[in-house]
Amino acid sequence: MELIDGKKVAEEMRADIARQVAKCIDEDGTAPHLAAILVGDDPPSQTYVRNKEKACQEVGFISSVYKYPSSFAESELLKVVDFINKDNDIHGLIVQLPLPGHIHAEKIIRAIDPAKDVDGFHPVNVGNMVQGLPSYLPATPFGILRLLEYYSIETDGKHCVVLGRSNIVGTPVSILLSRKSYPGNCTVTLCHSKTRDLASICRQADILIAAIGQPHFVKADMVREGAVVIDVGIHRIPDASKTSGYQLTGDVDFPEVSKKAGYITPVPGGVGPMTIVALLSNTLKAFKKEIYP
Ligand code: GUN
Numbered sequence: 001m002e003l004i005d006g007k008k009v010a011e012e013m014r015a016d017i018a019r020q021v022a023k024c025i026d027e028d029g030t031a032p033h034l035a036a037i038l039v040g041d042d043p044p045s046q047t048y049v050r051n052k053e054k055a056c057q058e059v060g061f062i063s064s065v066y067k068y069p070s071s072f073a074e075s076e077l078l079k080v081v082d083f084i085n086k087d088n089d090i091h092g093l094i095v096q097l098p099l100p101g102h103i104h105a106e107k108i109i110r111a112i113d114p115a116k117d118v119d120g121f122h123p124v125n126v127g128n129m130v131q132g133l134p135s136y137l138p139a140t141p142f143g144i145l146r147l148l149e150y151y152s153i154e155t156d157g158k159h160c161v162v163l164g165r166s167n168i169v170g171t172p173v174s175i176l177l178s179r180k181s182y183p184g185n186c187t188v189t190l191c192h193s194k195t196r197d198l199a200s201i202c203r204q205a206d207i208l209i210a211a212i213g214q215p216h217f218v219k220a221d222m223v224r225e226g227a228v229v230i231d232v233g234i235h236r237i238p239d240a241s242k243t244s245g246y247q248l249t250g251d252v253d254f255p256e257v258s259k260k261a262g263y264i265t266p267v268p269g270g271v272g273p274m275t276i277v278a279l280l281s282n283t284l285k286a287f288k289k290e291i292y293p
Helices: 006-028 043-059 074-086 105-111 123-130 139-150 170-178 198-202 272-287
Strands: 033-039 062-068 092-095 159-163 187-191 207-210 228-231 235-238 246-249
Touching: 006 043, 006 139, 006 272, 033 043, 033 074, 033 272, 043 062, 043 272, 062 074, 074 092, 074 105, 092 105, 092 272, 123 170, 139 170, 139 228, 139 272, 159 170, 159 198, 170 187, 170 207, 187 198
Parallel strands: 033 062, 033 092, 159 187, 159 207, 207 228
Antiparallel strands: 235 246
């Protein structure tokens, strides 16, 4: 079994982005600028936004965070998005999800200029991705693809089973891995809550991607000997022996499954660290006008 070290791959990619930013600053005195909008006081969202800001600073990006109370009106939020869309000094914009219940997330996402939508959530970017045209790829699928590539994992003709059909992970990764490319050319089965004989489908997987949102869902008897197992889940399990009071775990029963897998991503340190790098990479592309010249 080989451990897929997302932390190491992410560090190498961050260093490469930092080198490119230093070159941009040297050559024309400007750096990529990522703006984040945070509405409300959801603790995980606050942590994610703080981590994104920190990552921006580490690679030399400019970052700004627009914070609003949970009572902030949808119409006001649309004005902020419009204001940032028109600011030529801001290259990327993310609106941290989830938004408070009275705000329609899809309406806000549609209001973002697709050229600044570095989360890759706007229907224009999703549509371009589906058609294999240049687009910003959503962070987690981007991270999974880069990990498969880094470890030179063969994907041509392989059976890839994806657990979970969310818009931000399961659906896009299933599309990307079925496309004619590397990583790609897989035969993909997308499983969800209505799938029958889930365990037997999982056992047929050469590549198993777990993005189902349930701790330890994937057990060893669901995994074929030598399979590549990618764990997208991240859960806090109470653990009194830890100073933090919790332990992080994924959708996969790692101690058991790692005995059978050919490759496996740990949690933490697998897919997670790659997602912030994806955002940085997309923001650099936005700055360089690579996707929308
Ligand atoms: N909430 C959970 N994941 C994400 C993400 O990738 N982007 C944004 N904007 N919000 C999130």
